[in-house]
Amino acid sequence: MFExxxxxxxxxIDYDQASPEVREIYDDIMxxxxxxxxxxxxxxxxHDPALLRRTWEQVKQVMAPGALDAVTKEMIYVAVSATSQCxxxxxxxxxxxxxxGMTQAMFAELLAVTALANATNRLASGYQVEIDPAFRTS
Amino acid sequence: MFExxxxxxxxxIDYDQASPEVREIYDDIMxxxxxxxxxxxxxxxxHDPALLRRTWEQVKQVMAPGALDAVTKEMIYVAVSATSQCxxxxxxxxxxxxxxGMTQAMFAELLAVTALANATNRLASGYQVEIDPAFRTS
Amino acid sequence: MFExxxxxxxxxIDYDQASPEVREIYDDIMxxxxxxxxxxxxxxxxHDPALLRRTWEQVKQVMAPGALDAVTKEMIYVAVSATSQCxxxxxxxxxxxxxxGMTQAMFAELLAVTALANATNRLASGYQVEIDPAFRTS
Amino acid sequence: MFExxxxxxxxxIDYDQASPEVREIYDDIMxxxxxxxxxxxxxxxxHDPALLRRTWEQVKQVMAPGALDAVTKEMIYVAVSATSQCxxxxxxxxxxxxxxGMTQAMFAELLAVTALANATNRLASGYQVEIDPAFRTS
Amino acid sequence: MFExxxxxxxxxIDYDQASPEVREIYDDIMxxxxxxxxxxxxxxxxHDPALLRRTWEQVKQVMAPGALDAVTKEMIYVAVSATSQCxxxxxxxxxxxxxxGMTQAMFAELLAVTALANATNRLASGYQVEIDPAFRTS
Amino acid sequence: MFExxxxxxxxxIDYDQASPEVREIYDDIMxxxxxxxxxxxxxxxxHDPALLRRTWEQVKQVMAPGALDAVTKEMIYVAVSATSQCxxxxxxxxxxxxxxGMTQAMFAELLAVTALANATNRLASGYQVEIDPAFRTS
Numbered sequence: 001m002f003e004x005x006x007x008x009x010x011x012x013i014d015y016d017q018a019s020p021e022v023r024e025i026y027d028d029i030m031x032x033x034x035x036x037x038x039x040x041x042x043x044x045x046x047h048d049p050a051l052l053r054r055t056w057e058q059v060k061q062v063m064a065p066g067a068l069d070a071v072t073k074e075m076i077y078v079a080v081s082a083t084s085q086c087x088x089x090x091x092x093x094x095x096x097x098x099x100x101g102m103t104q105a106m107f108a109e110l111l112a113v114t115a116l117a118n119a120t121n122r123l124a125s126g127y128q129v130e131i132d133p134a135f136r137t138s
Numbered sequence: 139m140f141e142x143x144x145x146x147x148x149x150x151i152d153y154d155q156a157s158p159e160v161r162e163i164y165d166d167i168m169x170x171x172x173x174x175x176x177x178x179x180x181x182x183x184x185h186d187p188a189l190l191r192r193t194w195e196q197v198k199q200v201m202a203p204g205a206l207d208a209v210t211k212e213m214i215y216v217a218v219s220a221t222s223q224c225x226x227x228x229x230x231x232x233x234x235x236x237x238x239g240m241t242q243a244m245f246a247e248l249l250a251v252t253a254l255a256n257a258t259n260r261l262a263s264g265y266q267v268e269i270d271p272a273f274r275t276s
Numbered sequence: 277m278f279e280x281x282x283x284x285x286x287x288x289i290d291y292d293q294a295s296p297e298v299r300e301i302y303d304d305i306m307x308x309x310x311x312x313x314x315x316x317x318x319x320x321x322x323h324d325p326a327l328l329r330r331t332w333e334q335v336k337q338v339m340a341p342g343a344l345d346a347v348t349k350e351m352i353y354v355a356v357s358a359t360s361q362c363x364x365x366x367x368x369x370x371x372x373x374x375x376x377g378m379t380q381a382m383f384a385e386l387l388a389v390t391a392l393a394n395a396t397n398r399l400a401s402g403y404q405v406e407i408d409p410a411f412r413t414s
Numbered sequence: 415m416f417e418x419x420x421x422x423x424x425x426x427i428d429y430d431q432a433s434p435e436v437r438e439i440y441d442d443i444m445x446x447x448x449x450x451x452x453x454x455x456x457x458x459x460x461h462d463p464a465l466l467r468r469t470w471e472q473v474k475q476v477m478a479p480g481a482l483d484a485v486t487k488e489m490i491y492v493a494v495s496a497t498s499q500c501x502x503x504x505x506x507x508x509x510x511x512x513x514x515g516m517t518q519a520m521f522a523e524l525l526a527v528t529a530l531a532n533a534t535n536r537l538a539s540g541y542q543v544e545i546d547p548a549f550r551t552s
Numbered sequence: 553m554f555e556x557x558x559x560x561x562x563x564x565i566d567y568d569q570a571s572p573e574v575r576e577i578y579d580d581i582m583x584x585x586x587x588x589x590x591x592x593x594x595x596x597x598x599h600d601p602a603l604l605r606r607t608w609e610q611v612k613q614v615m616a617p618g619a620l621d622a623v624t625k626e627m628i629y630v631a632v633s634a635t636s637q638c639x640x641x642x643x644x645x646x647x648x649x650x651x652x653g654m655t656q657a658m659f660a661e662l663l664a665v666t667a668l669a670n671a672t673n674r675l676a677s678g679y680q681v682e683i684d685p686a687f688r689t690s
Numbered sequence: 691m692f693e694x695x696x697x698x699x700x701x702x703i704d705y706d707q708a709s710p711e712v713r714e715i716y717d718d719i720m721x722x723x724x725x726x727x728x729x730x731x732x733x734x735x736x737h738d739p740a741l742l743r744r745t746w747e748q749v750k751q752v753m754a755p756g757a758l759d760a761v762t763k764e765m766i767y768v769a770v771s772a773t774s775q776c777x778x779x780x781x782x783x784x785x786x787x788x789x790x791g792m793t794q795a796m797f798a799e800l801l802a803v804t805a806l807a808n809a810t811n812r813l814a815s816g817y818q819v820e821i822d823p824a825f826r827t828s
Contacts, residue, residue, distance in 0.1 A: 009659070109211070357535055
């Protein structure tokens with residue numbers, strides 16, 4: 001019935017099937033994000049509890065507001081994911097960015113910058129442009 | 139003498155050598171950015187005045203503050219350029235972002251998000267995670 | 277019902293729902309390409325009329341026959357899109373290239389070159405090959 | 415003295431140092447291309463004669479004129495290499511394309527298409543555009 | 553009925569429809585791999601028998617156990633495919649790696665390394681880190 | 691004097707200039723790896739001690755021998771870095787892999803697989819090959 005859609009390599013581990021260690025991480029994800037379910041991403045990682053924990057700890061630490069606010073961080077995530085062509089990540093972080101306050105106008109500008117950067121990245125490499133000495137000063 | 143460094147494919151066109159059409163664009167770049175020189179990128183594009191004009195018009199339009207401010211746009215540019223591995227673009231847009239107000243702390247968080255997104259982009263694809271139906275609602 | 281297929285982030289804007297500004301661009305796309313519908317790509321961009329116009333003007337200008345003919349340009353588009361892994365772009369520009377005259381034999385050679393270039397791109401970087409001085413002369 | 419420039423991982427094998435098996439391939443490269451030296455790429459591969467032979471046979475077969483002519487093939491190579499950000503490959507295949515007849519105007523259009531395709535590759539993925547049913551028909 | 557799923561550009565060539573030349577390659581694939589069907593990948597390449605033969609000969613030669621064993625080679629294939637975001641290749645080579653003996657624990661570590669490398673690839677480029685002279689000695 | 695070579699964005703922090711927190715991490719890196727210096731990569735990250743610590747902890751955890759041995763992990767790192775075109779990472783992890791026991795023959799096969807995978811990644815996407823149902827079973 002799902003032959004058209006990809007399926008996570010070892011399947012998804014739902015809360016009910018999860019070990020206590022995995023449940024504890026799921027609980028922390030839901031508590032931190034104030035949601036009542038965890039995304040498929042975490043359910044697919046849960047086969048490797050060490051990876052699940054390490055990835056979640058990192059996401060929690062890196063994506064928390066700091067010198068940059070949450071919506072800016074989510075938008076950077078979308079820009080990278082669109083550049084890398086990761087369909088799952090584009091879908092999930094576009095949703096996260098909108099939840100964090102990204103308007104349609106902000107999304108449009110985000111993608112316009114992403115597209116422009118990808119274009120000029122290839123003009124600069126294609127024309128073999130030398131780095132200006134002025135950019136070197138640290 | 140420069141055999142170790144790349145050289146722009148058809149060389150760089152300095153202001154003095156430039157045609158009136160190219161000079162006019164150089165003047166607009168310097169005026170808009172309030173600087174007294176144009177970067178090598180533009181000098182390498184100047185062999186194709188139509189490309190130079192089109193690219194500059196696009197940069198001017200897309201990078202102007204709008205729903206997103208200038209420093210956020212420059213940071214997205216850096217995130218994309220680091221993902222694409224474009225050395226020239228990383229150097230030039232890091233300089234531009236700093237000029238637009240990016241602090242060292244902001245830069246550190248920007249790169250931390252960029253690195254994390256590149257990592258999870260491959261976890262999501264590698265584990266073949268299905269997109270959650272919840273992300274589908276437009 | 278469509279949970280297996282991606283859906284454009286803010287949905288697609290059909291001709292009937294479109295603003296006069298968007299319709300004008302749709303009309304120009306259909307007139308220029310001599311077709312009676314616009315692709316989903318344009319319908320997804322239409323939420324940002326400035327992006328829609330800028331992207332279309334650029335496509336119209338860049339893809340028009342010049343020093344390179346239309347089919348060569350479409351084939352270069354396919355080579356880039358296959359390298360970037362953009363499913364939508366591979367599908368749409370393969371269709372466009374075939375319409376512009378690309379035969380099955382031309383497609384096969386196009387992809388063979390694309391595959392070979394992607395392979396040697398990694399051999400050259402992986403072996404850390406120094407650029408030959410002979411390639412430096414501009 | 416060369417600490418700024420990358421050096422091929424196991425060094426370069428010059429003709430004089432090469433084994434008879436490697437020399438035979440070098441000879442075939444020089445004969446086929448009607449040149450009197452082989453590029454660093456081949457000298458770096460020569461540590462693995464089986465790879466050297468396999469890669470050269472493939473290049474000779476794939477890059478020979480067929481349904482596409484030599485200059486079109488070299489231009490596709492440049493488009494892929496600029497997209498992948500392979501500095502060596504951009505330098506070497508730009509040189510090869512020019513030798514095969516690529517003019518400055520053709521190069522400019524080639525890079526304009528490459529940049530545009532890289533941009534729209536990210537607009538299509540970023541907006542999560544669904545593939546038009548019309549593109550599906552094989 | 554399959555409008556949601558991509559379809560190979562020129563369709564798939566099944567054994568029954570295949571020319572004698574293609575059948576011979578299919579037979580060699582099935583014999584070498586000790587399976588009774590060929591994957592869609594080969595059926596899609598079969599429109600270009602020269603490409604089919606060249607690609608298969610290369611796969612057979614490169615993927616055979618040598619200095620590296622089969623499962624290590626298949627895991628490297630998965631790491632590259634996840635980095636490139638090639639859905640088909642991730643699916644097919646994860647299956648091949650498991651058949652060659654990759655356990656779930658090995659897969660988890662493989663993806664953890666792949667994710668980490670993709671992250672640090674962008675930290676190194678983003679921070680514009682100079683190559684240590686100590687890495688230069690060939 | 692170094693205008694041809696990239697310089698780390700905020701410079702490198704040597705042991706003598708480092709804060710006690712950074713020195714402690716440098717000490718752990720040198721102790722764990724049994725070396726008497728830390729690479730430029732760590733010296734460039736040291737401007738952000740939290741990133742330095744998090745990245746090092748992750749590298750230490752992920753790269754330690756487990757279901758995969760150290761040399762296999764370093765080779766996967768090289769395969770990813772060559773695919774991403776990260777010059778620094780190719781140089782540093784090729785050195786690390788050799789130190790962990792990678793022979794020249796293993797390196798040659800590693801790169802041959804990396805090149806082949808990058809090629810077939812684009813054949814599979816370019817031909818729009820559908821995933822075989824047989825790969826779906828988790």
